[in-house]
Amino acid sequence: MERRINPWFHDTVSALVYSLAQTNAEPARPKLQAPYNDLVRFVLAQHARMPDYLRTPILAATLGFDLPAALRHGHRFHTLPPAIRLRQIEAWKNSPLGFKRDLVRYFESLATLALYSRMDAGGEAQCSTAQEEPSLFSPAKVIDHPERELSCEIAVIGSGPGGAITACLLAEAGRKVLLIEEGAYLSLGSCAPFTHEEMSQKYRNGGQTVAMGANKISYVEGRCVGGGSEINSGLYHRTPPDILETWRKDFKVEGIEEADLQPHFEACEKELSVSLLPGPAPAASLKLHEGATRLGWKSIEVPRWFRYDAGTGNAGKRQSMTETFVPRFLRAGGMLLPRTSVETLRLEGGKWALNARHGSMGPVRIGAETVFVCGGAVQTPALLRRSGITGNIGNSLRLHPTVKVAARFAETVNSAQTGVPVHQVKEFSPRISFGCSISSPPYLALALLEHPEQVREVSHSWQKMATYYAMITGEGRGTVRSIPKFRDPLVRYKLTPHDRRDLGEGLLKLCEALFESGAKALYPGVARSPQLLKHDDLNKLPDALPSGLASLMTIHLFSSCPMGEDQTKCATNSFGRVHGFKNLYVNDASLLCTAPGVNPQGSVMALARRNVMSFLNNKSTI
Numbered sequence: 001m002e003r004r005i006n007p008w009f010h011d012t013v014s015a016l017v018y019s020l021a022q023t024n025a026e027p028a029r030p031k032l033q034a035p036y037n038d039l040v041r042f043v044l045a046q047h048a049r050m051p052d053y054l055r056t057p058i059l060a061a062t063l064g065f066d067l068p069a070a071l072r073h074g075h076r077f078h079t080l081p082p083a084i085r086l087r088q089i090e091a092w093k094n095s096p097l098g099f100k101r102d103l104v105r106y107f108e109s110l111a112t113l114a115l116y117s118r119m120d121a122g123g124e125a126q127c128s129t130a131q132e133e134p135s136l137f138s139p140a141k142v143i144d145h146p147e148r149e150l151s152c153e154i155a156v157i158g159s160g161p162g163g164a165i166t167a168c169l170l171a172e173a174g175r176k177v178l179l180i181e182e183g184a185y186l187s188l189g190s191c192a193p194f195t196h197e198e199m200s201q202k203y204r205n206g207g208q209t210v211a212m213g214a215n216k217i218s219y220v221e222g223r224c225v226g227g228g229s230e231i232n233s234g235l236y237h238r239t240p241p242d243i244l245e246t247w248r249k250d251f252k253v254e255g256i257e258e259a260d261l262q263p264h265f266e267a268c269e270k271e272l273s274v275s276l277l278p279g280p281a282p283a284a285s286l287k288l289h290e291g292a293t294r295l296g297w298k299s300i301e302v303p304r305w306f307r308y309d310a311g312t313g314n315a316g317k318r319q320s321m322t323e324t325f326v327p328r329f330l331r332a333g334g335m336l337l338p339r340t341s342v343e344t345l346r347l348e349g350g351k352w353a354l355n356a357r358h359g360s361m362g363p364v365r366i367g368a369e370t371v372f373v374c375g376g377a378v379q380t381p382a383l384l385r386r387s388g389i390t391g392n393i394g395n396s397l398r399l400h401p402t403v404k405v406a407a408r409f410a411e412t413v414n415s416a417q418t419g420v421p422v423h424q425v426k427e428f429s430p431r432i433s434f435g436c437s438i439s440s441p442p443y444l445a446l447a448l449l450e451h452p453e454q455v456r457e458v459s460h461s462w463q464k465m466a467t468y469y470a471m472i473t474g475e476g477r478g479t480v481r482s483i484p485k486f487r488d489p490l491v492r493y494k495l496t497p498h499d500r501r502d503l504g505e506g507l508l509k510l511c512e513a514l515f516e517s518g519a520k521a522l523y524p525g526v527a528r529s530p531q532l533l534k535h536d537d538l539n540k541l542p543d544a545l546p547s548g549l550a551s552l553m554t555i556h557l558f559s560s561c562p563m564g565e566d567q568t569k570c571a572t573n574s575f576g577r578v579h580g581f582k583n584l585y586v587n588d589a590s591l592l593c594t595a596p597g598v599n600p601q602g603s604v605m606a607l608a609r610r611n612v613m614s615f616l617n618n619k620s621t622i
């Protein structure tokens with residue numbers, strides 16, 4: 001059966017990718033022209049990486065896409081002339097049936113991303129394929145080929161910002177720690193940042209994860225040693241004091257005053273070299289800042305965890321976990337087990353038995369006296385629920401829903417050296433914040449998919465274009481559930497009517513600031529929205545973001561296992577110990593009681609540091 005279906009699927013995908021790429025490629029750009037075999041390979045590889053419960057439905061829908069052609073024309077889709085293929089693609093794209101639109105959008109996004117990844121600053125081919133293991137540390141401390149049975153005093157599951165600092169401080173306190181990470185151990189420079197290579201190497205499911213709901217919200221997570229810190233922008237905030245106050249009052253979190261967290265913020269800021277840019281900010285970032293300032297709105301340069309060497313300008317090095325806490329952990333004698341996913345935990349005689357699977361060795365069983373689960377806001381509740389631990393776990397996922405707009409200016413605002421934009425408009429914070437996004441040609445092309453006639457513009461005008469976002473704190477919430485027989489969890493999220501209004505207002509205000517800074521055209525990421533050419537066009541924007549018609553995304557997820565002493569809603573105590581267990585802890589983004597309204601890694605790390613120190617001082621009791 002599989003032998004018949006695979007070539008069928010391959011033919012249909014190949015024909016779809018060729019048709020979609022041809023539509024979005026500027027004819028005058030030879031580098032964007034066929035052959036598109038590299039695009040087809042990328043799309044097929046991405047399909048293989050997508051969450052396991054979605055793989056078969058997408059395959060079935062793709063084969064279903066082939067059927068109308070066979071019925072109407074007596075030929076399969078891939079053998080039809082290009083014009084007829086395009087008609088069918090358009091019909092599905094504009095279909096009232098959501099799954100038809102979603103299917104075409106899925107293939108179009110991947111094909112367009114890969115197509116525009118062929119461009120570099122000069123509009124010509126790129127790119128880095130280097131992949132290396134860091135060679136800085138004693139290899140004996142990195143377990144490449146584990147025994148079938150391992151044991152340790154403390155197992156830390158997940159090596160993102162929460163897990164890396166947890167493991168490091170425990171090892172430095174002399175504990176015998178095994179840090180287990182599902183992804184590979186790659187150096188920060190193993191691939192260029194914000195490229196499709198990075199998605200393949202370091203993102204979970206190749207970056208194709210989605211929270212289901214009336215408005216699907218795409219989200220991404222890191223899956224490599226260092227977790228999200230290896231792929232993120234490094235924008236740093238402390239947790240706002242009023243948010244800490246909400247957690248104290250509404251969740252009965254102890255030891256969460258600003259003064260309690262101050263030493264932890266300061267220690268993390270020092271270790272990660274949190275600092276402002278030494279040189280001028282990128283032009284696209286300054287554009288937003290200028291527009292907001294003219295309107296009298298508060299706009300700030302956000303510091304980042306970057307180390308800059310004298311005389312190299314803004315070309316610093318991001319202080320991800322593989323640059324900071326992971327090497328410190330290894331130097332302190334900790335053991336790292338990469339490419340190993342923990343599938344379930346079980347208590348046996350008061351100790352934990354971890355059933356894990358290593359990339360090449362298969363099943364591995366790990367015994368531990370104490371376990372810290374630090375898999376991030378989606379994977380931590382998924383693992384606990386798979387293990388039958390469900391009390392207030394995975395019921396209260398929060399995130400920052402985000403909508404984007406692409407802007408075109410008369411002058412150059414973008415270049416291959418642009419890097420990460422650093423300004424955020426905080427006038428309406430914590431409810432709404434705006435900023436500038438990564439604006440390389442592939443990301444610009446993706447941001448323009450709701451305005452298909454503009455996508456080709458990217459190949460010759462990308463230096464005059466940039467993408468911007470409006471992000472809301474939101475009051476909606478979601479769930480994380482494991483699905484029997486599947487590894488990947490089902491994530492659902494529901495926006496409230498209030499969230500839709502905030503997103504509408506955020507988009508409007510962002511567009512206002514961009515017109516104020518001289519934008520000539522704006523292209524909101526909302527289906528069927530018109531392009532906006534002048535200030536008066538802003539009244540064409542909806543007051544509230546419509547159901548199903550906006551391309552929402554997020555990179556900030558938390559609150560799926562909230563901490564606190566209120567056992568009616570909290571999964572763990574105030575310091576991350578899971579209620580009802582003596583030797584089981586959560587220490588990652590899942591603990592944040594609500595959305596912080598700011599980039600969250602600073603909060604995740606300060607809390608993780610506070611909790612480990614509390615554990616080491618034996619303060620965390622049942």
Ligand SMILES: Cc1cc2nc3c(=O)[nH]c(=O)nc-3n(C[C@H](O)[C@H](O)[C@H](O)COP(=O)(O)OP(=O)(O)OC[C@H]3O[C@@H](n4cnc5c(N)ncnc54)[C@H](O)[C@@H]3O)c2cc1C
Nearest residue numbers: 158160162182227228232234235342375376588589599601
């Ligand atoms: C593209 C992007 C940009 C971002 N930009 C910023 C920013 O500028 N500023 C900011 O503050 N925040 C940013 N964030 C968010 C920030 O990266 C996260 O808040 C942070 O990484 C969360 O840390 P964590 O330790 O909770 O989880 P993660 O970083 O998600 O780490 C969890 C790790 O655990 C591993 N794991 C999960 N389950 C298992 C298992 N069962 N077995 C073994 N290993 C497992 C995962 O593979 C992963 O490596 C960004 C995120 C992304 C994705």
